[in-house]
Amino acid sequence: MATANIPSIAVVASSRAVISGRLTSATVVISRTTGKITAVFDSVIPASEFPADTPYTDYSPNVLLPGLVDAHVHLNEPGRTEWEGFYTGTQAAAFGGVTTVIDMPLNAIPPTTTVAGLKEKLDAASGKCWVDVGFYGGIIPGNAHELKGLVQEGVRGFKGFLIDSGVDEFPAVGQKDIQKAMAELADEPTTLMFHAEMVPPITKSVGDEAQSSDPPAAPTGPLEAYSTFLDSRPSEFETCAIESIMSMAHLAPNLQLHIVHLSAMEAIPILREARARGVKVTAETCFHYLSLASEQIRDGDTRHKCCPPIRSQLNQDGLWDELEQHAGDGVIKTVVSDHSPCTPNLKQLPSHIPGYFDTGKEETGDFFSAWGGISSVGLGLPILWTELSRRKGLTPNEDENTKKALQDVVRLCCANTAAQVGLETRKGDLRVGFDADICVFDDSAEWVVEPSTMLFRNKCSPYQGRTLRGMVRETWLRGERIFSRENNFGDKGPAGKLLLEKRV
Numbered sequence: 001m002a003t004a005n006i007p008s009i010a011v012v013a014s015s016r017a018v019i020s021g022r023l024t025s026a027t028v029v030i031s032r033t034t035g036k037i038t039a040v041f042d043s044v045i046p047a048s049e050f051p052a053d054t055p056y057t058d059y060s061p062n063v064l065l066p067g068l069v070d071a072h073v074h075l076n077e078p079g080r081t082e083w084e085g086f087y088t089g090t091q092a093a094a095f096g097g098v099t100t101v102i103d104m105p106l107n108a109i110p111p112t113t114t115v116a117g118l119k120e121k122l123d124a125a126s127g128k129c130w131v132d133v134g135f136y137g138g139i140i141p142g143n144a145h146e147l148k149g150l151v152q153e154g155v156r157g158f159k160g161f162l163i164d165s166g167v168d169e170f171p172a173v174g175q176k177d178i179q180k181a182m183a184e185l186a187d188e189p190t191t192l193m194f195h196a197e198m199v200p201p202i203t204k205s206v207g208d209e210a211q212s213s214d215p216p217a218a219p220t221g222p223l224e225a226y227s228t229f230l231d232s233r234p235s236e237f238e239t240c241a242i243e244s245i246m247s248m249a250h251l252a253p254n255l256q257l258h259i260v261h262l263s264a265m266e267a268i269p270i271l272r273e274a275r276a277r278g279v280k281v282t283a284e285t286c287f288h289y290l291s292l293a294s295e296q297i298r299d300g301d302t303r304h305k306c307c308p309p310i311r312s313q314l315n316q317d318g319l320w321d322e323l324e325q326h327a328g329d330g331v332i333k334t335v336v337s338d339h340s341p342c343t344p345n346l347k348q349l350p351s352h353i354p355g356y357f358d359t360g361k362e363e364t365g366d367f368f369s370a371w372g373g374i375s376s377v378g379l380g381l382p383i384l385w386t387e388l389s390r391r392k393g394l395t396p397n398e399d400e401n402t403k404k405a406l407q408d409v410v411r412l413c414c415a416n417t418a419a420q421v422g423l424e425t426r427k428g429d430l431r432v433g434f435d436a437d438i439c440v441f442d443d444s445a446e447w448v449v450e451p452s453t454m455l456f457r458n459k460c461s462p463y464q465g466r467t468l469r470g471m472v473r474e475t476w477l478r479g480e481r482i483f484s485r486e487n488n489f490g491d492k493g494p495a496g497k498l499l500l501e502k503r504v
């Protein structure tokens, strides 16, 4: 059988590309045999300069960005595949220019807390991923002996909870468990991450038991009021947990620590002070904490429930201040989705909220019994761009603010997220030798989030109906176009790889 002569290179160019953190014009040459970038020029070189059959596209004035690395998603397969799965979750990622996702160790069954559990997950993921996928391991009571094995198998880091995780198979860790994990991982090339919420030892708060709204730990107001839920998980839960973790950091001074989904701005000075003392700790925040505020959340709209909670507008501004003013030495290094979906019935939405699911009984939107988690994988770039445009007054005309905003997005969602998971020599930049993972971004187009643009399994997200600014026109994975807004996914099928090279 004759095979077509496939050109060995492809070329993409634009008057605007973010290369090594800087907005510039660029021509990027890609090897189609290795999927790597083989040359980058800082101008738009015309197609005529390349062999006649070379696939060549000048995307000007759309922006060439490195594919985003979303370092925090829950894909839930195997075990809760009705919540999400590798196929749908990674397709949603590709739609939004995300070319790498890192899957969290909980909500799948089994959780990724043992080497055997990881192997089950790899089997489940095989052949279903539209983008590259890496994996975190989990720390739970009694699994310290598994951690070194998981490092060997290529997990990108570990996560533990200091408060109820919401699922029985992933219990919270106490001080002794953390100390054991730190001892095991002290000199391993990995990152130890925490869901940093903890009920302070002395508190008038009803604490995490309020989640189940069981008496006598009764919430302080109506269960469908967002303010009641917010009051039940105050900022002190985060600051208390972070202080506790920081007090143990000396046990493993070489181990990188990380706080996932930081919400409370009050935690920032604590982390800054720890970093000044030499503690290796970073934090991430999420698209929702930077774009949603408690004042706007309607009663019963549990699409907004996540833990830690979305806080006030003032708190949102505080997180932005940290990103803005401390770009170089800030504590928040990355922005991620924490995509954490469930089936729509578990959100218990009342019938007037989009995403409502008819369970046969009238739902009240009880914030305490609804599942906590926000669906947004693949929406992050336009969410961030919409918010940046509003805050900076960005206009479609090129100016210094737009340039800085594009560079900031790449730092927070590509370069630094890649570094967070040990992929900084391969992902997160458009540089010679890197994977040719490319997001073609139209920074002026506006569009409305609707079910047809939410490719994750369950179309239930607080962003539904919102007009977002910035549209991903195409996504390239290792030198091949895998998605275009015009032609969708084509007929090639999932080409994502599982990222299992051990961190160094």
Ligand SMILES: [Zn+2]
Pocket (backbone or CB within 6 Å): 072, 074, 104, 338, 340
């Ligand atoms: Zn999460």
